[in-house]
Amino acid sequence: MSKIYYTKPSIGELERAYVNDAVANGWGEQCYAYIQRFEREFAARLGVAHAVATSSCTGALHLGLRALDIGPGDEVILADMNWIASAAPVCYVGAQAVLVDVLPDSWCLDPAAVARAITPRTKAIIAVHLYGNLAALAELRALATAHGLALIEDAAEALGSRYQGRGAGAWGDLAVFSFHGTKLMTTGEGGMLVTNSTALRTRVEQLNNHGRAAGELRQFWPAELGHKYKMSNIQAALGCAQLERLDELLARKRAIFAYYARALLPVIDGAQMNPEPPDTLNSYWMPTLMLPEDCPGARDTVLHSLAEAGVDARLVFQPLSRTPVFAATPQASNPQAAGLALRGLNLPSYHELTEAEQDRVIAAVLQGLKR
Template identity: 35%
Template structure:
């Protein structure tokens, strides 16, 4: 029987082990240590931002970003409905309300043309998510935000290394957040990062992530904060990963090119998430949409591939369909269709051409 082809896999092929062993040998294993500072320094350079603040995970990064803007009860924050639920949950943690917007049919991202209709006097900001690695059309989002004096948070959990019109994802929002979960383009196992160009927001988030302790006066706590710190061990892994991020991105692009090569004759049955001419997709996940010409359901399609040893993932359920957020009967038809028929295919650098060829054969079989 063929080995299982996993949908994602962490690859630790750089200095990760060397750096972690140094942490162990020196006993700097908690949130103090040189690798935390090094990782933050190198990551801000990678994003072309002034500040980078490490934290425990991507959801925490979003929470810190929202707290920096004093989001609380009565406030509303616009989010895409087609996203991982953490985007909406972070808003809810603050006692605020996530307000959902439908998707674009080609990029699958939040539709900027639908944002303005959701803005009211309670709206404080917009969170955009570069879904599966494709950038949002940021010019239009920023234009709307400036018109209504709203903040913009980029959720870049899935888009390390993507570009919008030559600008790195994470460099355009007032604050941007990253995840380093084990299946991400680069990983620290669990971990996150917040980046910003604003000195005051940076200082506030650094204070909040460390139990509200003053950044100058040690053990003085002027505000109630949180224990959201990243460990030196995690940062050591992250630095080793970041040193190799160009390799990780190059390998993903090679995998995607192979998918296009082997699936090019299936346009009658499947559609790909677009890559706009103004974008560089980082391909956290290579995703397809089953057209109505495919007679089996998406879930059945996934089940059949699993029997053949191919692990896949369904595209996220729209957040508005989840029990905690199902407050109205409002429909979001594009997001609902993408969720119902979308599949994430194996996308990681350990894949070989023979794996892509095998996956493609099975996809053709069930179309």
């Protein structure tokens, strides 16, 4: 019985052709050609003015926070139910990550919790779009505007999701994306920062070039201490090909989710999966099953059943406030994040997943619930 992995990329002939071209010809004067093309085409696809390719989404977020001049003494609000990559860059710049609770349906930032957490030291809100689900963008945008805060979208998991016709990442002062091998589209490792602000784009590019200012005639003269979170031309070639296939990749993710939802939700009373509220389109990057609240311990028995069936699944993100990283930083109690962490698991969703394989996953889930 072959193993069913929870995710893997979809790589075809177009990707191989572009990468081979970059390997053969992407040097000398062409060493940035695919990078520049990828940035230009990604920005156009999202409907934003600027895009800067990076080596990771984490690096993009670090650059964005520095470009916003966020540093020691500042506070940045984000959801407690998150992966560390969304919070770590806040610590990198010396600011304090303020972890607040999430909504019970989207599992993303609760705007009411954000409002309660705002202080004179607050400089930004990071809205992480979890598993393709969109954060409450209208409410968070209004809060940020009213309090003079930056709204940052961490859209690492939500490329292709849309709200009121605009893509995730097009609502914030800046947004970041991931192209890790698990994501909807991949460059192996890699990320992108997008913004409509020319000033922010210029600052990010300077920071990402070891702090060298554009137009500086002294070639090796850093104006400030910067970083090097650059994407390679070969990675960008892969990204250009994946971007051309984005509609196909998105449609397949949505079909996989729909198959799970039709099979599981009618027979597991009280279960939830990724929501798609009015005016939204969910990319369903990671189909996620939240088991009923009245089934304590069910998640672990389901995970065990899946493992026995040769199915690779994973836990949802655990509250960051409970990890050793934040042990010394007092945080508010966040009951929704704590409760969801005990009930949720991500189901396999790679693009080549067959209906027969999904049936194996579904059967293992239901078998686990019978124990």
